[in-house]
Each structure stands twice: as structure tokens, then as C-alpha cells.
Amino acid sequence: MMKRIHAVATAAVLFTAATTTAQAGATFDAVKSKGFVQCGVSTGLAGFSSADDKGNWTGLDVDICRAVAAAVFGDAEKVKYTPLTAKERFTALQSGEIDMLSRNTTWTLTRDTSLGLNFAGVNYYDGQGFLVAKNLGVKSAMELDGASFCIQAGTTTELNLADYFRANKLSYTPITFDKSDETVKAFEAGRCDALTSDQSQLYALRIQLKNPESAMVLPEVISKEPLGPVVAQGDDEWFNVVRWSLFAMLNAEELGINSGNVDAMMESKDPNVRRVLGLEGIKGSGLGLDDAWAANIIRGVGNYAEAFERNVGMGSPLKIARGQNALWNKGGLQYAPPIR
Amino acid sequence: MAEPRQQECAPAQAAFWRRPAFRAALFQTLLVLALCLVGYSLFTNTLNNLEQRGISTGFGFLSQEAGFGILQSLIDYNETHSYGRTFFVGLLNTLLVSALGIALATLIGFVMGVARLSGNWLVARIATVYIETFRNIPLLLQIMFWYFAVLQPLPRPKQSLSFGEAFFLNNRGFYIPGPVFEQGFWLVGVAFALAVVAVVILARWARRRQEATGRQFHTVFVSLGLLLGLPLLAFLVMGMPMSWEYPALKGFNFRGGMVIIPELAALLLALSIYTGAFIAEAVRSGILAVSHGQTEAAYALGLRPGVTLRLVIIPQALRVIIPQLTSQYLNLTKNSSLATAIGYPDLVAVFAGTTLNQTGQAVEVIAMTMAVYLTISLSISLFMNWYNKRKQLVER
Secondary structure, three states: OHHHHHHHHHHHHHHHHHHOOOOOOHHHHHHHHHOOEEEEEEOOEOOOEEEOOOOOEEOHHHHHHHHHHHHHHOOOOOEEEEEEOOOOHHHHHHOOOOOEEOOOOEOOHHHHHHEOEEEOOOOEEEOEEEEEEHHHOOOOHHHOOOOEEEEEOOOHHHHHHHHHHHHOOOOOEEEEEOOHHHHHHHHHOOOOOEEEEEHHHHHHHHOOOOOHHHEEEOOOOOOOEEEOOEEEOOOHHHHHHHHHHHHHHHHHHHHOOOOOOHHHHOOOOOHHHHHHOOOOOOOOHHHOOOOOHHHHHHHHOOOHHHHHHHHOOOOOOOOOOOHHHOEHHHOOOEOOOOOO | OHHHHHHHOHHHHOOHHHOHHHHHHHHHHHHHHHHHHHHHHHHHHHHHHHHHOOEOOOOHHHHOEOOOOOOOOOOOOOOOOEHHHHHHHHHHHHHHHHHHHHHHHHHHHHHHHHHHOOOOHHHHHHHHHHHHHHHOOOHHHHHHHHHHHHHOOOOOHHHOEEEOOOEEEEOOEEEEOEEEEOOOOHHHHHHHHHHHHHHHHHHHHHHHHHHHHOOOOOHHHHHHHHHHHHHHHHHHHOOOOEEEEOOEEEOOEEEOOEEEOHHHHHHHHHHHHHHHHHHHHHHHHHHHHOOHHHHHHHHHOOOOHHHHHHHHHHHHHHHHHHHHHHHHHHHHHHHHHHHHHHOOOOHHHHHHHHHHHHHOOHHHHHHHHHHHHHHHHHHHHHHHHHHHHHHOOOOO
8 A cells, every 4th residue: 555655656756757847836826726735744643643533634743734724725624634654755745746745854955955845944843762661671872782773764763873873883773664653563562672763753652552651762862853844846935835834833922822812912012913913014915825824824723832732742642841842032942033 | 445454553563652561661660759759758858857846866876875774684784885785785685585485485386286186185175275365365464464463472582482592583583503604615615516517417317327228316315415425525624614603692682693584584474375375276277287198197107196296297287387387476576575564675665765765866766676676577587488488398
């Protein structure tokens, strides 16, 4: 099944690359005319993108898709989701099968330059860590010499693991799987000593274990993993829409606008707030959107803090602290350029 | 009145564009040209569009450092080697599982195919149940079954099953002692090569003698003696230039020696058992295609059932079996790409998987991978066609 999707996506790249010509503005126009955003998400990662039994997708990454839909259509529900494995994701975006990719994807130089993609921002600052069984008695990653690791194929994780063990002159055995569920299954079955992935994922995967208490996340973080939404190159207007949808959520948090008070805030005298809500300044014209684009995002999805707490923070089973993902003025790294 | 008659003779001197031969040639040339043009425009269009979209093209990536580890490699490989080398690592892993799978599936298939026709009720029923079960369950499920249901419940490294403190079985694999060759081992290799040559000569001589005199020679036993005896003699003469490296539990896992990883075992089991069921049916159909009169004639000549099967039935059945066998071998090789489901590092998982994803050069990587499968399949096909020709009934 997976392989078939992969093959289809690859064939699609070959085919579309061979038959169509890229046009500036093509993606944005296509999205507007078909009336929804086709968004690439993970095949199921609690907190970031996962579907419930009724097929409703939720998560921090899903909220970026919904924010873009709210900005473009004024309705956060106008999104269709394409679940993708790590291996399939870039091909799907290159071929135009999806309009945007919001799938815990690490921003790197190679991906930004040689894949024909553009990263629109960072919606989660992450780092790679290790999940080990408690009864292994390991307290630090440095004690993992000679261990076997379950990894998801096609990720930066594969490369970081190799770098880390090479730099520390330790040996290791990688066992790579297509999907993160498979890595969890193999880890539970004892095929590997440790599971390595981005720390946020480790917390999400840990609660998928039959007995989450039997495993622990080691304290070491061995890499920088800025995760964010991605679009294909060649449509700068669309790139702007995705990028500023994320920035609008961050600015809203900074200015204290949330889904609960957005209508009351319309009365605000603060020029910063008025600009975000499209009452003053450039409004939506620069982006080619409705003036209420940011207000629609806040109404339909909420600000960044709301999305974070609801999906991965204290209001979720993951209970991840804001940490690096707090706003810049609260000790974190999240910093959005001003809307003016 | 002479004129119309001349016109009737006209076809002989018809203008050249009216001649069928010319027309046929013309249209064929036009078709080839059109195909070339379509191919060329697809190629240039792809290149142009990839460039416009800012996607890198070309094969330069093959010499870049790969930077990721691979679970199993038959050649020396680590993270510092190039993407080009990952191609060969994946290719060799694919060839390994395909070759082992073909050998094992053929063995299972012949045994089960003959067993299904056995006069023994129990043996025939067991073969029937095996064939009907494994032929009718999707291969991917079988691979998952062997991997997750059979191999994973094995004990963890610290509770390994130990066989004579030299062989260890746990859920990381089957650990066996690895040979360490010392100086002078080359003579053993030479001795073995000599033994092989001797066996070939012996077999030819034995056949000629049998054809001439009717007397049989114990070729099998003498061959075995040669194949084992000569290398052993060389081994002793050179002062036993080989030692064993035993696997030992160090830290998390066994180190030293050789290991058969569970992914390889599961994939191999699934592929050979699945394909074996199809081969068994091919073998059965081949045997049934040989008229019963042949068996009766052989019995009438006083041949025992085993000899009848080996010398009369199977050689004739092979004519029917070989073409089907070819397609089963091709299937098995192509099915080996399902490896990616359980993390066996074959060509599709390593090269068309991780390498494709890290470099993003889908067109080049997929083209190379397709070319490999095409080459492997065509080679198998060519070999089997040659073998089929050799085995075909020669009318005398």
C-alpha cells in the first residue's frame, strides 16, 4: 500500500515534470479555484497530526493547514489531508499532489536548496533524543555503545545518529522502517535497544506503548531540528500566505489575541492589534487575501499558544513544556516579524 | 486497344511510392522517428521543468558522502562512504536474498510438487495443505507474519539460546562463529578449485563409460570425497591456517563472528515458502504432463520407482516446468523489494528509499533502480531460456 503510494507519487513527479510547465502563482490560483487546501501530514503522530476514528485530523501541524485554509477561505475546515510517510513527503510536494506539507519536517540546507522546496517558517523547535527501556539501566546516550536503534527511514534522524556515534567513536546498528508505528512495534518487540527520533515524537510514541511507564526518554539532545511547513518553489505568493499564516498565530499570542476574545479585540485601540485584525495598515492586500485573514485564523484555529497547549502542551496527553517554543520575550525562540 | 493492356501491366512499373515494400519501410521509419521525437521531448521537457522548479539534476550526488548507516552490508561500508556505494550495498543485499530465495524455493517446490503426487496419503495431503495455504495468502502478510509473529518473540540478547557456546539465537539474529583466514589459506582454495575440475572430468568419463559399456560408476561418492578430501588435505598440509572467531556478549549485544539478521531470515522464509508453493504446482503439472505410459514402460523394463522418477519422468517434465519456473524466479526477485516493510536493507529500501529522500533526486534514483531490476530480470530470463533450449525434447 505504502509502496504503491510511493510509486504513484514518484511516477507523478516523472509525469508532471515531463508534461507541465511551472508557473508563478500556480499553486495559489489552483487552491483558490478548487476551494480547499490539500495538505500533506504524517501517517499518524499524536499531537502533531493524527486522525481520530471519525477521520478528523488534529494536531499542531494540522493547525497550520487549518490556519492557511482560514486565511484563504475564512473557513478552517476547508482542508483535505494526505497522510505521507517520511520517504514520500517531498515527492508528493514536488509533484503537486499536495499544496503544502506540514509534517514535522526538519529545515535543512539541502532540503531548502536542492529539492525545489521552501520552508515557510518554524512551528516547533525540536531536537533528536533517545527512548530506551527503563530496565536497560542506561542513564545517558554515551552508554549506548554497540546498541541497536530503530529509526524511521528518510529522516534527518538517520544522519544525526550516524554523526553522533561517529563523533563519539561509538558503534551502533541502525534498523530503519518506513513508518513510525513500525519503529514502535519493533522497539516493543525488543528488536532494538533504543528508539531515536525528535524528542517531541518520542513523547508521542511513548504513549503509544502498551506500558508507557516501562520506557524513558534520555536527557541528551543531539541535534537541532527546526520543524516547519514547506511549500514547493515557484509560487512566491503562496509561500507568503503559508509563512504569514504561521506568523499571524505567533503575533496573536504576543498581543494577547485568542479565539475567545478576538471579537472583543475588534474594539481595541492598540494599533498593533488593529493591524493584525485587518482594521488598519496594509490589511490583506499584500497577501492577496481578505482583510480579515488573520482574524479568521484566530477565530478558526486560535493563536499559537492555544494550538500548542491543546495539541502537545499541558492540555494534551503529551504534556510537553513550552521550553524553546515559548515566545522570544518569554525565554523561548518563537519570534515572528511584525504585521505592519 | 493496346493501351488498356499496357495499363494492366502497370504494377510492374508503378511509381515507387505505390510499392508495398516501400510503403511498409516508409511507415516503419516514420513510426520510429515519431517515437524518438516523443522520447526526446519528454527527456528535455523533464530536464527543463526540473531546473525551473529548482530541483537538482544529474548524477553528481553519487559521489557525495552518504552519512547514514546501513544494517547489513556485504561490502565494506560506513557513514563516510558515498551515495554511489549505498547503491551497491542495496544491490548486493537484493541479490543475496534473491539468490538464496531462488535456491530454497526450488528445493521446496520440487519436494512438495513430487510429494503432492505421492502414493502415500498423508504425504500427499500435507503437500496439498501447504500449497493451498501459502499460495493463497498475500506475500506481504506472510513477510509480516514471519517477522513479527515468529522471529520477534525470540529471547533478548542476555537470555540468548546458546548452542554449544558457539551459536547463539536471540531476537537480534542468529550468531555463528566467523572464520578468520590466516596466511596459507589460499592453498585450500586452490585445492577446492582443482577438486571441482576433477569432478567435472570424472563425471564426463563416467558417462562415456556407461554409454560404451553399460557399467555404472559411483560418481557421487567419489566426487564428494574429492570435494572434501582435497581441500582438507591442503588445510592440514599448510598447518591449519584458519581459526574461528566466536561471538561473545559485550554490552548490549553479541559481537564478533557472523550474524544472520532476523529481517533476512523472515524475508527469505516468506519469499521461498510463498514461491515454493507456486513452483510445486508447476512441478506437479509438469509430471502430470508426462504420459503414464512412460512410467509403465519404465517399470516394465525393471526400473525402480525412484530411478524412474529421476531418469524418465523428471527429464521429460522439465520441458513443461522450466518456462513456469522462469516466471516464478522473476516474481521472487521482484517481490524481494517488499523487504522495505520489515526494514531489510535491500535496493528499494536503501537506495530508492533513504538515498532518494536525502538527495531528493527522484528521477535519477528511480531510473537507476528500475534499470537494475530490468537487468536482473532479463538476465534470469536469458539464462532460463538457454536452459530451456538445452532441455527441450530432441527428436531422434
